Amino acid sequence: MAEAYTVTRRARFFRRIMRPIFRGIFHILGPVKITGRENVPLRGAYLIAINHISLFEAPFITAFWPVAFEAVGAADIWERPGQSTLVKYYGGIPLHRGVYDRQVLETLLSVLRSGRPLLISPEGARSHIPGMRRAEPGIAYLVEKADVPVVPVGIVGTTDDYLERGLHGKRPSLEMHIGKPFRLPQGVIEGAARREVRQANADLIMKHVAALLPPEYQGVYADPNGLTPQTNE
DSSP: OOOOOOOOHHHHHHHHHHHHHHHHHHHHHSOEEEEOGGGSOSSSOOEEEEOOSSTTHHHHHHHHSSSOOEEEEEGGGGGSTTHHHHHHHHTOEEEOTTOOOHHHHHHHHHHHHTTOOEEEOTTOSOOSSSSOOOOOTHHHHHHHHHTOOEEEEEEESOOTTHHHHHHTTOOOOEEEEEOOOBBOOOOOOOTTHHHHHHHHHHHHHHHHHHTTSOHHHHGGGOOTTOOOOOOBO
16 A cells, blocks of 8 residues: 655645745736636545646646645656746656556555545646547546545636737636536446446546536537536535
8 A cells, every 4th residue: 555645845835835926927817717616625535637728727726726736747747947847846746648657656546545635637638729638547547446536627718828818918818617526436347348437437527527618628528418427426
């Protein structure tokens, strides 16, 4: 079993200082709208699932979420000037795309088992356009093993040109819509069906995210019939 996850003193200090600074920056760049704050659990572990268009979702949700959470991101961010400094001081968890890393998975499970919320993008990479891409099954694995609820979050406005438009005074708006926590269907997953079931559960998570977004953002999870996904509340 993985050791209990702890946040370094440096990361705690950095988060305390930078979160309000980033809130101020976003308010300066343009209007911010947040709905569903009442859906954020008051305590305990949960997984925050978001749509992922650009580099701006993570700092946006980090700045305005009621509490500081742990976050996992693509390892290449740790190699980019500026961004690498921010993620290192924040205490982010790097993940190499498409590579099975048992140690990283154990770290993520340790975060959740230690009672802390964790932010993840189920798509695994930026889409660069509003339409959502299909989720990777890894998020369902984490939820299954840690037995935690999922809080879906739909983010609107974080396009690649967001900062440029903001710096040129165009006042681009950002929206964060927080859905109700839910749990995935429970059951023993064995054999060849394991990946199929986890993919279906990952898709279920993303359908909840898509339900919080306008049609042009829903991508492969657009539901022309307007059906609400069924889950165990």
